[in-house]
Amino acid sequence: MSSENPTTNESLPAEPIAEPIKEQPAAIQLKTSILEETEESMVDWLGERGFPKYRAKQVLSWIYQRRVDNFQDMSDLPKSLRNELEAEFAIFTSKTQEAQHSEDGTEKLLIELADGGRIECVLLRDGPRRSICVSSQVGCAMGCVFCASGLDGVDRNLTRGEIVEQMLRLQRLLDPEERLSHIVMMGMGEPLANLPRVLEALEIAKDGEIGLGISPRRITISTVGLPPAIDRLAESNSPYQLAISLHAPYDELRTRLVPVNNKIGIVPLMEAADRYFNATGRRLTFEYVLLKDLNDSPACAEQLVKLLRRKTAMLNVIPYNPVPGLPYETPAPESIHEFRKILMEGGINVMFRQRKGNDIQAACGQLRRLREKEPHLVSFQKQRSSPLE
Ligand code: SF4
Numbered sequence: 409m410s411s412e413n414p415t416t417n418e419s420l421p422a423e424p425i426a427e428p429i430k431e432q433p434a435a436i437q438l439k440t441s442i443l444e445e446t447e448e449s450m451v452d453w454l455g456e457r458g459f460p461k462y463r464a465k466q467v468l469s470w471i472y473q474r475r476v477d478n479f480q481d482m483s484d485l486p487k488s489l490r491n492e493l494e495a496e497f498a499i500f501t502s503k504t505q506e507a508q509h510s511e512d513g514t515e516k517l518l519i520e521l522a523d524g525g526r527i528e529c530v531l532l533r534d535g536p537r538r539s540i541c542v543s544s545q546v547g548c549a550m551g552c553v554f555c556a557s558g559l560d561g562v563d564r565n566l567t568r569g570e571i572v573e574q575m576l577r578l579q580r581l582l583d584p585e586e587r588l589s590h591i592v593m594m595g596m597g598e599p600l601a602n603l604p605r606v607l608e609a610l611e612i613a614k615d616g617e618i619g620l621g622i623s624p625r626r627i628t629i630s631t632v633g634l635p636p637a638i639d640r641l642a643e644s645n646s647p648y649q650l651a652i653s654l655h656a657p658y659d660e661l662r663t664r665l666v667p668v669n670n671k672i673g674i675v676p677l678m679e680a681a682d683r684y685f686n687a688t689g690r691r692l693t694f695e696y697v698l699l700k701d702l703n704d705s706p707a708c709a710e711q712l713v714k715l716l717r718r719k720t721a722m723l724n725v726i727p728y729n730p731v732p733g734l735p736y737e738t739p740a741p742e743s744i745h746e747f748r749k750i751l752m753e754g755g756i757n758v759m760f761r762q763r764k765g766n767d768i769q770a771a772c773g774q775l776r777r778l779r780e781k782e783p784h785l786v787s788f789q790k791q792r793s794s795p796l797e
Pocket of ligand 1: 548549550551552555556557558595596597598632
């Protein structure tokens, strides 16, 4: 899971972590990913080869809506076009290295990118909901102490196609009559540090004509809270929901849990959140991972009430999902109950989210870390996993 932090500070660069990050895979691929193409660029490509532009919609809707994984299966296209598409493009450029299935219906994929980078994405089944959690970077620079994704820093930003490819791989886990209903950009990485590519990928997610057709009200960008990027998101008029990972109600504790808070601070973060709300009118969500004996005290709950009580906001509290190798624990049920009671009596609009995928490594970055650092543990875990490729 993602979590994040902070706010604005004079000393914080406008793009605090983007500069050293590579934008493109290092490996040279033989074929171009068609998921990097827009409808406009496909119209150009088709025009250069003498095909009518309406074919662009056909090709793309075969991939995004009709879930075809092979150009030769696009049965209403001329054979010559199918052959040219096959010669130039690949639909999938990554490999699913491992798939884990939870007893509660959660499925997690460890994906190896064309350049060898590894990312994770998750499908969550909850009643009629089919929600997916998608990564935006290889690794993460934010360094939240309880998160496996940030333990080794960030390697690079994902491309538009690599973000979309996660959505399609998870979509293809569904039964044919099922559709993806919700997306959270809450996997590995800080989405606001890769905002242009994230917004490009979400365009195809919300496109009802050729894309996945997911309502933007059901698409959430989750951030630790980088104020300059929050302002840019507001200015972009993007129709998505914003979730800010708070995790602590005061600076000293938040900086311990989310070190980037040291450069930002809670007050500037909340000011950026207010600007976002004023500019968009959309209710904010704050995320709070509840960690035993760290941020689960009645005093923390009372300070949270003071921080949030005048805001048009929802607070999501998520009891921590332990990560092997990290010393943090899930709070006791009594602490969770007391924490909830104080928030509700304080008038906070709060939801306690049920943890999903407890029997697999469903928290962000766990599976990737096991695969890279402790391959013998992965072998053991394969008792309940099924590699797809
Ligand atoms: S380290 Fe990165 S991926 Fe992990 S919780 Fe923090 S922001 Fe999210």
